[in-house]
Amino acid sequence: MSDNKKNAPKFSFNSFWLYIPIIIILLGLSFFNSGNLGSRNITKNEFTKILQANDIKEIVVENNNVAQIFLKSEALKKEEHKKLADSPFYRQGSPLYTYNFGDLQNFENEINKEKEEKNLDFDKVNVERTSMMDTIISFLPFILLIVIWLFFMRRMSGAAGGGGAGGQIFNIGKSKAKLFDENTKVKTTFKNVAGLEGAKEEVQEIVDFLKSPEKYTKLGGKIPKGALLVGPPGTGKTLLAKAVAGEAGVPFFSLSGSDFVEMFVGVGASRVRDLFKQAQQKSPSIIFIDEIDAIGRARGKNSMTGGNDERENTLNQLLTEMDGFGTDTNVIVLAATNRADVLDKALMRAGRFDRQIYVDLPDLHERREIFEVHIKPLKLAANADLEFLAQQTPGFSGADIANLCNEAALIAARNGKEAIEHQDFLDAVDRIVGGLEKKNKVITPKEKKVIAFHEAGHATVSWMLEHAAPLVKVTIVPRGQSLGAAWYLPEERKIVQTEQMLDEMCATMGGRAAEKLIFNKISTGALSDLEKVTKQARAMVTVYGLNDKVGNVTYYDSSGNDAFVKPYSEATAQKIDEEISEIIENQYKRAINILDQNKDKLTELAxxxxxxxxxxxxxxxKIFGDRPFGKEEKPQITTEE
Structure with a gap:
């Protein structure tokens, strides 16, 4: 019962509900105040009969077209009038009948003539009346316009900015930053951030600045204005910023770069001003802007649209606020992005973001620490080997490892296990990297044999080459879009030599080489292999300068400004194409030679x-014997089309 109460939707009051009872009250007043509520409309003959009987006390001509007939008290007791007078809708002193007489002049002449001839004693009064409903109906179009305007203004203010005063339109320029202070404290600390040792050392100084600024200012130093966290997605940039706020114990304003972007002109700049004003009032404090590239892109490149002008105004205001005039506000700006190459140079200069902290993908030791953080809430079996898992996940970010642990728990639960076993983690890696196993994909025996020799060719060549990554596991079970997948153990190198790249390319071409050697035919299954080696060969020639004929030159522009420019002549382009083709063909022939020398073992393996x-x-x-190159091995997965 308590869980149901917790999950029950909370009652939220809407001020528009006040309009409903007001409308009901107005309609009720108009209904009950109407004098014609209990009256009945009569014909000309009926009116003449009542007039000649001298039952009329007063005739009130309303708006020159309707006569309200008031009867004398003794006339109300007559049989023909009593039934209507006793009606619950009739009120004492109200007209019992109404008569639509048509032309006013004829009507007056008629009643005056009857009054003189019959010596009647009734009174006649002319009045002009307008009902409340008529008034409301006449103003209804204006009322509807006002209601619609209020509705859209509330919707826009609620979507654009809204905190404070119920999110009214006047708060649209207010900051949308979420504040974490002593009431809503950030609980993340550096203990929750595994790995990232270098980055944590950098941001630890920011924490010291905020805790004891006099330690640095007494020597004449200035507190840094900001730090920019740069790195691939999922590496923990946002988590690191929260840990800084948790360690420093100061107010923490968190928002995204897109929160400044708005359709109204000037709103983004207004929000920036309001954000820094709030941060200065609560200083020392931290402002964290996630995905700052949403507003921090380089200015002037796409100035054709008005939306871009509004974004540039927002960026200009941010630059002004970060530059500022005072250095004693103790407000530090942290920002995160994985697109540092597109940021404006004025934003990156010292004095605004004084430090750029690169948050890289974790290495082997850091992956082990990340695994230890994410397995704490999991129930593991005794055979779970974190060291082996850390080795088998090169290139995984912190977010990828968190997803891997969750996927392993789901697989174990799906199989009805009481604890998560080591095999569940391996199946999770297969699922994440290779895709879902396609149990219903039909493969003919002939195609299966080609795939088997293809994968065996990769394994054989990589086992025989010193710098190639040796195999850990290979499967011909279809997964995702691939027909086979192989796990290898590459070294995590900081620099790569020419021989190492050539050995890797040779091992990659081992699949097609095996098809050519065994069947004397080649297939489309080597598409991913060809794509990989072509990129490697092109990088050797045009990026790293590892080709003798092209020489020690590079055509790579790290600024990314060469998208529409070819930085070499047609003759050089032809030479580059020839060298790329020659490198790939040489490694293909080399792979065929290695497989030809080990053809019996290749067949046995397939x-x-x-x-x-x-x-x-x-x-x-068992087939090849121990590998002659004893090296520390760290696994990786490749897939085949």
């Missing part, structure tokens, strides 16, 4: 793969 569908490193050791 037959074993056809039999088991999944083979591991131990199976290769």
């Amino acid at each position: 037959d074993l793969l056809l039999e088991k569908e999944v083979i591991f490193k131990d199976d290769l050791i």
Whole structure:
């Protein structure tokens, strides 16, 4: 019962509900105040009969077209009038009958003639009346326009800015930043951030600045204005900023760069001013702007649209506020982006973002720490090996590892297990990298044999080359868009030498080389392999300057301004194409030679793969023996089309 109460939707009051009872009251007043409520409309003959009987006390001519007939008290007791007079809708002193007489002059002549001839004693009065409903109906179009205007203004103010005073239109320029202070304290600390040791050291100084600024200012130093966290998605930039606020224990204003963008002119700049004003009032404090590239893009490149002008005005206001005039406000701006290359240079200069902290993908040791953080809420079996998992996830970000742990828990629960086993983590990696296993995909025996030799060719060549990544596991079970997937163990290198790149390319071409050697035919299954080696060969020639004929030159522009410019001549382009083709063909021939020398072992490995569908490193050791190159191994996954 308590859970149902917690999950029940909360009652929220809407001021528009006040209009409903007001309208009902107005309609009720108009209804009950109407003098004609209990009266009945009569014909000319009926009116003449009542007139000649001298039952009329007073005739009130309303708006020159309707006569309200008031009867004498003794006339109300007559049989023909009593039934209507006793009606619950009739009120004492109200007209019992109404008569639409038509032309006013004829009507007056008629009643005056009857009054003289019959010596009648009734009174006649002319009045002009307008009912409340008539008034409301006449003003209804204006009322509807006002209601519609109020409705849209509330909707726009609620969507555009709204805190304070119920989100009225006048608060549209207010900041939308979420404030974490002593009431809503940030609970994230550096203990919750695994890895990122270098980045944590950088931001630790920011925490010290906020806790004890006099330690630095007494020597003449100035507190830094801001720090920019740059790195690939999912590496923990936002988490690191929250940890800074949690460690410093100061008010923390958190918002996204898109929160400044609005359809109204000047709103973005107004929100920037309001944000810094609030931060200065609560200083020392931290402002965190996530995805700052939404407003921080370089100015002047797309000035054709008005929306871009509004974004530039917002950026200009942000630059002004960050530059400022005072240095004693103790407001530090943290920002995060994975698109630092598109940011405006004025935003990146010292004095605004004094520090740029690069948050890179985690290495082996950091991945182990991240795993330890994310497995705390999980129920693990005794055979779960975190060290092995850290080795098998090169290139995974912190967000990827969190997703991996959650996927492993889901797989274990789906299989009805009481704890998450090591195999569940391996299946989760297969699921994330390779895709969902396609159990219903029909593959003919001939195609399956080609796939098996293709994967066996990769495994054989990589096992025989010193700098190639050796195999850990290979499968010919279809996953996602791939028909086979292989796990390898590449080194995590900081720099790569020419021989290492050539060995990797040779191992990649081992799949097609095996098809050519065994079947004397090639297939489309090597598409991903060809794409990979072509990129590597092009990078060797045009980026890293590793080709003798082209020389020690690079045509890579790190600023990204060469998208529409070819920085070399047609003759050089032809030479580049020839060298790329020659590098790939040489490694293809090299792979064929290695496989030709080990053709019996290649066939044995492919037959074993056809039999088991999944083979591991131990199976290769039984066939080829121990690998002659003893190196520390860290796994990775590649897939085949």
